[in-house]
Amino acid sequence: MSCANDQKVAPGSTVDLQGYTLPAGNSRCQKLTVPGPTLAFQNISYFVHITTRSFFSKEAEEKEILRNVSGIMKPGMNAILGPTGSGKTSLLDVLAGWKDPKGLRNGQIFMDGKAVNSKLHLCSAYIVQEDILMGTLTVRENLQFSASLRLPQSRNNEAEKQLKVNAVIQELGLQECADTKIGTEFLRGVSGGEKKRCSIGMELITAPSLIFLDEPTTGLDANTANAIMQLLHQLSRKGKTVIFSIHQPRYSIFRLFDHLMLMNKGEIIYAGPAEESTGYFNSIGYQCEAFNNPLDFFLDVISGEIMQSRPSPESAASVEETDSHSHSCSDKNPLPMYYHKSRYYEQLQQELENLQPFESHLRDTGATKATYATSFFHQLYTVSNRNVKNILRNPQTSIGQLLLGTFFSVLVGLIFYQVPATLPEAFQNSRLGAFFFLVINQVFGNLSAVELFINERRLFIHESSRGYYRTSAYFLAKVFADLIPNRIIPLLMFSAISYFMMGLKQDAGAFFLYVLSLSLTNVAAVSMAFLVSASVSTFAIANVLIALPFVFMMVFGGFLVNLNSMLNWLSWIKWISIFHYGMNALTINELKGAVFHLNFSTTGTHTSILFIRVPGEVYLQQQGIDYSAWGFWENEVALLCLSLVFLFFAYIQLLRVNRWK
Numbered sequence: 001m002s003c004a005n006d007q008k009v010a011p012g013s014t015v016d017l018q019g020y021t022l023p024a025g026n027s028r029c030q031k032l033t034v035p036g037p038t039l040a041f042q043n044i045s046y047f048v049h050i051t052t053r054s055f056f057s058k059e060a061e062e063k064e065i066l067r068n069v070s071g072i073m074k075p076g077m078n079a080i081l082g083p084t085g086s087g088k089t090s091l092l093d094v095l096a097g098w099k100d101p102k103g104l105r106n107g108q109i110f111m112d113g114k115a116v117n118s119k120l121h122l123c124s125a126y127i128v129q130e131d132i133l134m135g136t137l138t139v140r141e142n143l144q145f146s147a148s149l150r151l152p153q154s155r156n157n158e159a160e161k162q163l164k165v166n167a168v169i170q171e172l173g174l175q176e177c178a179d180t181k182i183g184t185e186f187l188r189g190v191s192g193g194e195k196k197r198c199s200i201g202m203e204l205i206t207a208p209s210l211i212f213l214d215e216p217t218t219g220l221d222a223n224t225a226n227a228i229m230q231l232l233h234q235l236s237r238k239g240k241t242v243i244f245s246i247h248q249p250r251y252s253i254f255r256l257f258d259h260l261m262l263m264n265k266g267e268i269i270y271a272g273p274a275e276e277s278t279g280y281f282n283s284i285g286y287q288c289e290a291f292n293n294p295l296d297f298f299l300d301v302i303s304g305e306i307m308q309s310r311p312s313p314e315s316a317a318s319v320e321e322t323d324s325h326s327h328s329c330s331d332k333n334p335l336p337m338y339y340h341k342s343r344y345y346e347q348l349q350q351e352l353e354n355l356q357p358f359e360s361h362l363r364d365t366g367a368t369k370a371t372y373a374t375s376f377f378h379q380l381y382t383v384s385n386r387n388v389k390n391i392l393r394n395p396q397t398s399i400g401q402l403l404l405g406t407f408f409s410v411l412v413g414l415i416f417y418q419v420p421a422t423l424p425e426a427f428q429n430s431r432l433g434a435f436f437f438l439v440i441n442q443v444f445g446n447l448s449a450v451e452l453f454i455n456e457r458r459l460f461i462h463e464s465s466r467g468y469y470r471t472s473a474y475f476l477a478k479v480f481a482d483l484i485p486n487r488i489i490p491l492l493m494f495s496a497i498s499y500f501m502m503g504l505k506q507d508a509g510a511f512f513l514y515v516l517s518l519s520l521t522n523v524a525a526v527s528m529a530f531l532v533s534a535s536v537s538t539f540a541i542a543n544v545l546i547a548l549p550f551v552f553m554m555v556f557g558g559f560l561v562n563l564n565s566m567l568n569w570l571s572w573i574k575w576i577s578i579f580h581y582g583m584n585a586l587t588i589n590e591l592k593g594a595v596f597h598l599n600f601s602t603t604g605t606h607t608s609i610l611f612i613r614v615p616g617e618v619y620l621q622q623q624g625i626d627y628s629a630w631g632f633w634e635n636e637v638a639l640l641c642l643s644l645v646f647l648f649f650a651y652i653q654l655l656r657v658n659r660w661k
């Protein structure tokens, strides 16, 4: 029986694995007891843009990576196999709705007979090749995170969510490692197979009936790979349609397949019942030796290592005929032509003809948009909770910032210990030098903030596109989880030590304004780092992008270069300089209202020493600094505005992150 013999499934009825009959004793003979979805696709052609850059030119060309691919995937185990680069992952991505619809030139996808668009990813599960999990959390905590955000609050209370997590742990056999951390680059965690199970569990929480997996056995040893495939097999027997790509599995895994699709260079060379595949290749003249793994045999046939031993008259005639008509098959390889002439292809076409297209896949080019099961505040709480756990279990950054802050505060305290109140030292060489040092420290000492969104970029794309949370909830949770432990707490320590060691104005109000000015300087610099972090995906580029504007801001901040002597066309930079506002705020706060002494010695008949009282405002006036109340606060407001603008654009950049594969 062929896979093309589709049956309509009445809800609740018992479904046979249509066309997948195997000899007695084979595991494929098990019957499905629950109906599952059928995914069909017709004439899928997908193009990508390839840009080749040379020193002087840039050339763009289009490459067709899927060519008129059609098939039907029914409840059970549906394998996609082919040599590397044959288009397996691309086909999965297109079917699951994760590939940019702009590249889809032709073709339609049908779910249970109805045309669907690229939003299929919202109602199916896709387990990607690499496991994308939070390494500092345990298996159970990762599953709880998925359950908490992906199960609707209205239909599942916390106890029910917990029950579902326990059920998934049980189903996937994760009891032994449920409370073990996944592991990071510094922390040894669960094994590769357990990680893969956990990744599958993250998706199973929502009980999807259509599951895509991209090479689920890659990187696993033979036994673990076998165990994972057995697990998928069990799931498929509960009425799930499991579609996966796979690389050279062993025979025991092959025996679990119900349907096999073989691909080469973006084309299908066989799609039909897995157990009929060797028979099909025999019929077109390729002999599989006894004891050879059929999957190795297929790959050898594709690569040309096994030659056609006796082309059947039927297939030879087919090739000639197809050669003259077909435009879709590749010029050299006859395998797609044989397939196009086979009964499997014919039956598939008949079945596809019965499907009614309601909506063209081509028309759907809108951006991927997730729908959410939980409220914004629930998401904010859950993601913040995870961030706190992550920081507590991975405290290097927070401890580093605290140590750095303490070290620099003591250093600045020692260099400018108890600054004098006598002129001329009181200004340029002590207070102003110290303030410049403090501002530099707040700006350059927080460059670690550029890692905020880069570190978790893959995790964010993975989770946000699957509807775990809104970008806004993630953004706020991340920003606060970084600002409070890594910036504000070290800053409070820094301010207290440096202020009293330097012996600045003995006034509580002045101290709090000093802390406020440094905090806003810090937050403005960190927000700019967040913006860069949300805009690029590599540290190297981020470091360049953040260091360059900071250096410009420092040079044109007014302390190193006299702004009056500066080129006019560059002087505007001071208006966006964190240094300019930070320095001004600290200087006004310290000098306004303070009195300094100028010592004079006069020589004549008597040598006498004169003390002249010089108000701090004299210096401020000389420098053209507005020291009125608003003159001070405008610096704080400017720093706040810079922070808000940088944060706003950082959020926009996160929204713009490309979620398509």
Ligand SMILES: Nc1ncnc2c1ncn2[C@@H]1O[C@H](COP(=O)(O)OP(=O)(O)OP(=O)(O)O)[C@@H](O)[C@H]1O
Binding pocket: 048, 049, 050, 065, 082, 083, 084, 085, 086, 087, 088, 089, 090, 091, 245, 661
């Ligand atoms: N976005 C893209 N830009 C350029 N080329 C692409 C893109 N996506 C896929 N390709 C190309 O399409 C072809 C098929 O890639 P795909 O990843 O689907 O193959 P695969 O069979 O899954 O390979 P592997 O087994 O190595 O993962 C490859 O030649 C790949 O380089």
